[in-house]
Amino acid sequence: MTLPTRVKIIDVGPRDGLQNEKQPVPAEAKIGLVQGLQEAGLREIEVTSFVSPKWVPQMADNAQVMHGIRRQDGVRYSVLTPNLKGFEAAIAAPREEWPDEIVVFGAASEAFSQKNINCSIAESIERFAPVVDAALARGIAVRGAMSCTVGCPYEGEIAPEKVGYLAGLMKGIGVQRVDVADTIGVGTPLKVRRAIEATLAHYGIDAISGHFHDTYGQALSNTLASLEMGVWNFQSSVAGLGGCPYAKGATGNVATEDVVYLLHGMGIDTGIDLDKLIDAGVYISEVLGREPHSRVSKAIRTKRCG
Numbered sequence: 531m532t533l534p535t536r537v538k539i540i541d542v543g544p545r546d547g548l549q550n551e552k553q554p555v556p557a558e559a560k561i562g563l564v565q566g567l568q569e570a571g572l573r574e575i576e577v578t579s580f581v582s583p584k585w586v587p588q589m590a591d592n593a594q595v596m597h598g599i600r601r602q603d604g605v606r607y608s609v610l611t612p613n614l615k616g617f618e619a620a621i622a623a624p625r626e627e628w629p630d631e632i633v634v635f636g637a638a639s640e641a642f643s644q645k646n647i648n649c650s651i652a653e654s655i656e657r658f659a660p661v662v663d664a665a666l667a668r669g670i671a672v673r674g675a676m677s678c679t680v681g682c683p684y685e686g687e688i689a690p691e692k693v694g695y696l697a698g699l700m701k702g703i704g705v706q707r708v709d710v711a712d713t714i715g716v717g718t719p720l721k722v723r724r725a726i727e728a729t730l731a732h733y734g735i736d737a738i739s740g741h742f743h744d745t746y747g748q749a750l751s752n753t754l755a756s757l758e759m760g761v762w763n764f765q766s767s768v769a770g771l772g773g774c775p776y777a778k779g780a781t782g783n784v785a786t787e788d789v790v791y792l793l794h795g796m797g798i799d800t801g802i803d804l805d806k807l808i809d810a811g812v813y814i815s816e817v818l819g820r821e822p823h824s825r826v827s828k829a830i831r832t833k834r835c836g
């Protein structure tokens with residue numbers, strides 16, 4: 531078994547992490563979070579989503595946030611765009627405020643697709659196709675998020691064949707890389723491996739990222755299981771922020787701090803400064819009025835206090 535020697539982490543905290551917050555989070559705080567993450571060495575950050583503000587009010591300040599971030603060379607900034615309306619809104623600003631990558635988001639579960647984006651899987655692909663074309667024509671990269679690749683809050687366990695089917699549809703419309711997401715954090719290593727194997731029928735290992743929520747405390751195990759398959763792109767949220775508005779009871783993504791500690795402990799390079807990352811997590815947690823949901827953050831902050 532050869533493990534990757536380096537891993538790329540996409541911090542999805544500003545988007546996935548904050549989208550479900552009930553309290554208002556000022557755009558300035560979201561901008562400050564992006565700043566803290568890039569200063570900590572993150573090279574990919576999912577900043578916001580251009581979705582309906584009626585569906586996800588917390589992301590209504592998308593344009594303001596994209597306008598406010600201070601871009602750093604070498605950092606890729608991505609946003610979610612579920613349809614052409616969202617894509618057009620994402621590129622309504624001057625070129626320098628465009629996202630580097632857009633994310634279309636589908637689900638391996640029909641029920642989740644309906645609840646999350648109000649259409650069937652097949653309809654979602656029809657909607658995404660012109661978005662993908664429009665993005666690629668403008669030199670904007672395209673990622674596809676695949677939700678519920680292990681389990682669904684409405685349908686229960688999801689068969690790997692459904693994941694393979696969705697991955698094939700994504701590939702068919704030109705999506706360049708995909709996230710295998712355990713939206714509700716029910717996955718365990720063998721199930722996650724099967725979902726990734728099904729995706730490998732359509733995408734190479736370099737084009738697959740692992741996106742694990744930590745509801746049942748399995749996300750680090752699932753990260754390790756994916757690493758052992760050669761996956762080297764992962765998504766996580768600083769301070770373990772998050773939860774999907776259409777996945778009741780699901781907690782946040784695995785904390786970036788915990789993933790970085792795991793990887794560094796295995797001698798795998800991430801380019802991330804763990805201390806600065808912890809500070810970014812503390813910053814946003816103070817805005818939200820709670821402690822970071824990261825065991826590593828807690829342990830290191832306790833040690834800092836002597």
Ligand SMILES: CC(C)(COP(=O)([O-])OP(=O)([O-])OC[C@H]1O[C@@H](n2cnc3c(N)ncnc32)[C@H](O)[C@@H]1OP(=O)([O-])[O-])[C@@H](O)C(=O)NCCC(=O)NCCSC(=O)C[C@@](C)(O)CC(=O)[O-]
Pocket residue numbers: 546549579580581582583585586610612613615616617619635646647648675676677678711712713714741774775776
């Ligand atoms: C997809 C829609 C828009 C369909 O929603 P719909 O109601 O079917 O859309 P519609 O086309 O019928 O339009 C209805 C209204 O929404 C407006 N609208 C339409 N599109 C947009 C847009 N892009 N931006 C702003 N406004 C929009 C449109 O203009 C219209 O406005 P009205 O005439 O009523 O005033 C809706 O279902 C939606 O916004 N869903 C968002 C769901 C979401 O953001 N979920 C969380 C992200 S997914 C996730 O977290 C999972 C992930 C990625 O992290 C991976 C994982 O862990 O699984």
